[in-house]
Amino acid sequence: MTTAAAHRIRGVLAAAFTGVLLLCTGSTATGARPTPSYDNGVGLKPLLGWSSWSFVRRDPTARTVEAQARALKDSGLAKNGFVYVNLDDFWYECPGSRGPDVDRYGRWVTDPAKFPAVDGKNGIQAVADHVHSLGLKFGLYVTPGISEQAVVKDTPIDGTPYHARDIATTTTEKNYNCGGMVGIDYAEPGAQAFIASWADQFAGWGIDYLKLDGVGTGDEQDVRAWSEALRRTGRPIHLELSNDLDIGNAATWAGLSNGWRTGSDVECYCGPDGSSYPLTTWAKVASRFDRVAAWAPYGAPGGHNDYDSLEIGNGDDDGLTPDERRTQMSLWSLAASPLVLGTDLTRLDPADLALLGNTDVLAVDQDGIDAERISSAPGSQVFAKAEPGGDFVVGLFNTGSAAREIVTTAAALGLPSARAYTLRDLWSHRTTGSSGRIAADVPPHGVVLYRIHRSPAG
Known part of the structure; x- marks a missing residue:
C-alpha cells in the first residue's frame, strides 16, 4: 500500500471510531471526500x-x-x-x-x-x-x-x-x-x-x-x-x-x-x-x-x-x-x-x-x-473500506490461475495490531478470529470478502 493510501485508511479509521466518519481520499486539504x-x-x-x-x-x-x-x-x-x-x-x-x-x-x-x-x-x-x-x-x-x-x-x-x-x-x-x-x-x-x-x-x-x-x-x-x-x-x-x-x-x-x-x-x-x-x-x-x-x-x-x-x-x-x-x-x-x-x-x-x-x-x-486498494501484486489484489460503525470490509482477490493464500494485516489497514478481531466471511457466512493477520486460501480468480469487527475483548 502506498503511504498516501495508508494515511487515507487511517484517517477513516480514526473518524469511524469517534463516530464521525470521513470518507477520505486525500483529494482535499482536509482529506474529506x-x-x-x-x-x-x-x-x-x-x-x-x-x-x-x-x-x-x-x-x-x-x-x-x-x-x-x-x-x-x-x-x-x-x-x-x-x-x-x-x-x-x-x-x-x-x-x-x-x-x-x-x-x-x-x-x-x-x-x-x-x-x-x-x-x-x-x-x-x-x-x-x-x-x-x-x-x-x-x-x-x-x-x-x-x-x-x-x-x-x-x-x-x-x-x-x-x-x-x-x-x-x-x-x-x-x-x-x-x-x-x-x-x-x-x-x-x-x-x-x-x-x-x-x-x-x-x-x-x-x-x-x-x-x-x-x-x-x-x-x-x-x-x-x-x-x-x-x-x-x-x-x-x-x-x-x-x-x-x-x-x-x-x-x-x-x-x-x-x-x-x-x-x-x-x-x-x-x-x-x-x-x-x-x-x-x-x-x-x-x-x-x-x-x-x-x-x-x-x-x-x-x-x-x-x-x-x-x-x-x-x-x-x-x-x-x-x-x-x-x-x-x-x-x-x-x-x-x-x-x-x-x-x-x-x-x-x-x-x-x-x-x-x-x-x-x-x-x-x-x-x-x-474502497481503497491496499495492495497490488502479481496474482493478488486487496481492497478495503471503513464502515460508519467502525467495521472494515476487505476483499482478498486471487487474480492468478492457481489457488494461493492472500494476506494483508490489520496494520496495513491502519488498525491497531495488538487488538483481537473477528472476521466474517460474507460469502460463506463463517466467522473466525484474528490477532492482526488477515489471510485466506483463495481459489483462482476468486475472492474472500471479510467484514472485520473489533472483538469485545480486544
Whole structure:
C-alpha cells in the first residue's frame, strides 16, 4: 500500500471510531471526500436494477422488457433493491444513415413495431406505466446532439420561434448504432429549449432514469444541458453518463450527474453467430481492478463510479466461473458501483440468484463508500473500506490461475495490531478470529470478502 493510501485508511479509521466518519481520499486539504454537487434527490445509494443491453441488445420489445420486469419482481430481486428496469438502445426508429427519425419537434420517434401505442399512449409510456404498476422504476437511453433528420426537415423547437438549423452544427456526435447525430451550438437561442422539450417529454412518459451514451470530453455542454433540463422537469430522474469517461474530468461528471461509466463495455461480444452469450469474460472483469483503484476518490452519495453491468444470473452463459462471479460482485460492491444486471431474468440460475440475494454483500455496495486498494501484486489484489460503525470490509482477490493464500494485516489497514478481531466471511457466512493477520486460501480468480469487527475483548 502506498503511504498516501495508508494515511487515507487511517484517517477513516480514526473518524469511524469517534463516530464521525470521513470518507477520505486525500483529494482535499482536509482529506474529506468531496460530495457531488448534482443534488437532484436520487443516486444517494448505488442504483440496483437491470438493463436490456447485454442480453437483449438489438431487439428490445415491449413484451420482452415487461417480461424482464415481471421476473425482476417475481424472483425476489426487487425486494433486495433491484428496482430499475432500463431500456437501452434500439427503442427508436432508425430509417437510414441520416440519424434517428424525429417527431415534429425534432425528438426521436419510438419504433411502433417494437413499442406499439396502447390506448393512445406512446409505446414507451405504456411500458413505463406497466413497469411502475409492478412497483419498479423505468429507464431510457439517448445520445448527445440532434438528429440530421431534424436538420433536414428544419423542425421547430417546441415553445420557441427557433428551428433545428438554428442550433445544429456540422460536427458529428457519437451514436453507436444508428449514427446521424450532429452537434448542438449551445450559444444559440433555442438550444437549451430543445433539450428541455425532450426532457419534458421523457418526464411525461414517466422516465425515472436516463442514460446519456456516447459522452466524451467534448460533450460537457450536452451533459450540462441535460442535467439542467432534467432537474427542471420536477421529476426525480437519475442521469447516468456513458461510456469510458475521462478521469481528468471526473469532478465535472460528478457535479452534473448521478453516475458515470469509468470504462468500456464489460460485454465480450464474443458469442458465436452474434449470440449474446457468453456475456463477458474473466479478462473483462479483471480489467476493472485498476479502474476501481483510480476512480475511488470520485464516488460519493449522489453520484457513483459505474463499472458497467453485473453479468451474473445465467449460469455458464455468464461467461464466468462461480468464483469469478463472486469476484465481480465483490469488486463492484467494494467500489460502491451500480449493480445493473445484464442477464436474462426469465431464466435465472438458482445458484446465481443466491449470489445476487446475498444481503451481506449487497450492504457493502449500498453503503455508498468506495474502497481503497491496499495492495497490488502479481496474482493478488486487496481492497478495503471503513464502515460508519467502525467495521472494515476487505476483499482478498486471487487474480492468478492457481489457488494461493492472500494476506494483508490489520496494520496495513491502519488498525491497531495488538487488538483481537473477528472476521466474517460474507460469502460463506463463517466467522473466525484474528490477532492482526488477515489471510485466506483463495481459489483462482476468486475472492474472500471479510467484514472485520473489533472483538469485545480486544
